[in-house]
Amino acid sequence: MLAGFDAVAAMGDGASDAGKAWVFVRRFVEGWAAPLEDRDGVSREALGAAGVPLPQVLGEMYRLIGRRDDLTRRQDFLLRPGECHWDETGEVLIFRRENQSCAHWGIRRDDLRRADPPVVYQTGPTDRAWLPFLDRVSLAAVEMVLSESLFGTKHILNAGDLTADVLAGVLTRLRPLPFPEYPMWAGETVSPVRWYAAPGLLVRIDGPAPRAWLWAAGQREGDLGLVSGVLPGYW
Known part of the structure; x- marks a missing residue:
């Protein structure tokens, strides 16, 4: 690592x-x-x-x-x-x-x-x-x-029902992976799937706002702060 x-x-x-x-x-x-x-x-x-x-x-x-x-x-x-x-x-x-x-x-x-x-x-x-x-x-x-790497990482958080404003705040801190969007098998409401990253951080976003679902994995616990800091509530 x-x-x-x-x-x-x-x-x-x-x-x-x-x-x-x-x-x-x-x-x-x-x-x-x-x-x-x-x-x-x-x-x-x-x-x-x-x-x-x-x-x-x-x-x-x-x-x-x-x-x-x-x-x-x-x-x-x-x-x-x-x-x-x-x-x-x-x-x-x-x-x-x-x-x-x-x-x-x-x-x-x-x-x-x-x-x-x-x-x-x-x-x-x-x-x-x-x-x-x-x-x-x-x-x-x-x-x-x-x-599989995302879900297998020790330091992971997830958040759902992200509004457009919250999602925009998250994305300003990340860069998109040069990878195509694709459907999430669970259905249209959680599609498309998009990937983003920052140093030490891997993020997957399923679906559009206001029902977007975010998964974030950090190599170290502190890496998650880049995302958790703009999410509503405590993470």
């Missing part, structure tokens, strides 16, 4: 392709938690025994972080390669699920041959429609690492 780690600087001009996404993941993990090691990835043998066709970029993700549970399985769960499976229609390959199985993430069969295919998600009963999540698997991997 690097005190005062700046996720915005680490992401640079964005995760515009899979290669840049993996560079950011390495930088982020080294700065926010502990550097990646070879043992943190899934073996080629395990990938080969998955039993379903995994796109190359999904295999790259597993090879990089597939065994780092702090990055992949704290809140929601990246499936092990052998757990990846088709949905009931046989048209979507599922590779991640929400912790109570309220949502699933996957890749459409027709997209599996693409270099970095789009990811879709489904909520509620398994017969519901699949909806667009993020345009590339590598982006979904970055989102997963950010979210």
